[in-house]
Amino acid sequence: MLRNRAETAFEAARRLLGPGPEFDEARTALAEQHARITAPLRIALVGRVSSGKSTLVNALLGGDRVPTGIEELTYNVNWLRHGPDRTLTVHYTDGAPPERRDIDELEELTVRAKGTPELARLLRRIDCLEITDPHPYLRAFDLIDTPGLDSHFGEDSANTLRFLALDEGDVRAATLGQAAKADALVLVFARGLAASEEELLRDFTGAGVSGAGPVTTVGALTKVELFWPAHDDPLAEGRRVAGRLMGAAGAQRLLYDLCPLASLVGAAAGSCTDDDFTDLVTLAGLAPRDLADRVYFGADFATGDMPDVPVRAARRRALHARFGGYGIVLAARLIRDGADTRETLRAELYRSSGMADFRTLLADHFGHRAELVKLARAVAHLAALPDLGDGSPRTRATLRRAAAAVTRLEHAEQAFAELAVLRGHYNGAVRLEPPEAADLLRITGEYGHTPHALLGLPAEAPDTETAARARERLTHWAGLTADPAHSGATRRACQVVRRSYEMLVDRLDRPGPHRTSGPYE
Secondary structure, three states, rough: HHHHHHHHHHHHHHHHHHOOOOHHHHHHHHHHHHHHHHOEEEEEEEEEEOOOOOHHHHHOOOOOOOOOOOOOOOEEEEEEOOOOOOOOEEOOOOOOOOOEHHHOOOOOOOOOOOHHHHHHHHHHEEEEEEEEOHHHHOOOOOEOOOOOOOOOOOOHHHHHHHHOOOHHHHHHHHHHHHHOOOEEEEEEEEEEEOOHHHHHHHHHHHHOOOOOOOOOEEEEOOOOHHHHOOOOHHHHHHHHHHHHHHOOOOOOHHHEEEEEOOHHHHHHHHHEEEHHHHHHHHHOOOOOOHHHHHHHHHHHHHHOOOOOOOOOOOHHHHHHHHHHHHHHHHHHHHHHHHOOOOOHHHHHHHHHOOOHHHHHHHHHHHHHHHHHHHHHHHHHHHHOOHHHOOHHEEEEEEHHHHHHHOOOOHHHOHHHHHHHHHHHHOOOOOOOHHHHHHHHHHHOOOOOOHHHHOOOOOOOOHHHHHHHHHHHHHHHHHHHHHHHOHHHHHHHHHHHHHHHHHHHHHHHHHHOHHHHOOOOO
16 A cells, blocks of 8 residues: 555665765655654644634544634634643744643633733743543544734734734744645635625735645635625625635635535534533524514623523523524524434534535545645655755765655556646646546545545445446546547546546455455555
């Protein structure tokens, strides 16, 4: 398999370097990149301040995993990784060793805009906060919640920056620095297609974040719940706005997809308690229009005297803070429609928020190519290996051989050829008809690497049908390869896809586990 051949290549590079001190820096780089390809995929959330990144993290992980704040800037990077318990480790910028802190300190170290000078000095020293969490979703991905990528800050954010003795350049640098360390990106847009979102596209495309593009970048249009009550179905309006944004210049070359999300509702679904459910059932007993009218004026609903609403003000305030107005109205409607248990309501809220589909999209789009994406980044990084060392001809020659042991994977592996074709497809260099474009995505693993997934067949399709489909597609692409109408990148794409089908046919012709195991054995 590809991973086995990668392991062999890294071991060959280590042997070539040997023990000499002139190769210390190169050995460190090699070890770092080897650790990257064996670790979970790193996904960084990047967007403007207050675009909803932290709320989106909470929605993905089904609860209150990281602090959120409407009026306070999330400055420090939160790096969430899988672990048996919730823990917090502080990493510093000044060379101090990492320090384990109580998880209850997370909010103070992340979003507090007020504090002592001692706290300000501590926050300025922090590089990132590493949080371990037992949520199973983190087995596949590390999630990196970044501070923000902004040109302008509001007054509250500016107050925080003054407290920390920072400026907007520091925030931007922290975000871009963590994005550069990531394998994949979620670009987070606040609701609507305002000038700020267009500026964000320009900011992002000009920021030099390596690896950005549809293979490794998905968009999230957050806070679409704020389209309510002007729109009864905020997700539908969000889909319309997302379509408009994807039509903007350069968007389709940057993002694989842009998904509208009522992420506040999604986060609330994950943390909905028995008390919440009881109160929401009570609110569902009100006439739908009466409830909507009361919830629309959020401040009055949360604090006002409402004798006809049989839920006390403190509980109304808590519900409104966590679910939002639309979330309360949506929950009440779902309860009326039959969500008669807390677990049923949570599942329906999560689905209705768009988060269930978004979580699946990340797992599928990033997960199916995680190994290849990580290895491609490692290969690109190690191509610079000859620049390390003492600069002597002998050292440089050894470093070149060590780098070649790994980087030649890019030229020898079909997986890398497929990745190049995908990038050509997304940037417009490969021009195929829609059926062939869909075929290209399937055979390169967009929907999984089993023969059935590669061919777009149901899992229960018999072996004879699977083999026949593979041979039919191979014949089709062999014809496209010979078609004189195709040239350049398109012709190369046809050749690569034909080779992918040849390898699939070979898998299907062999007995044993190779028929259903991963690609590129």
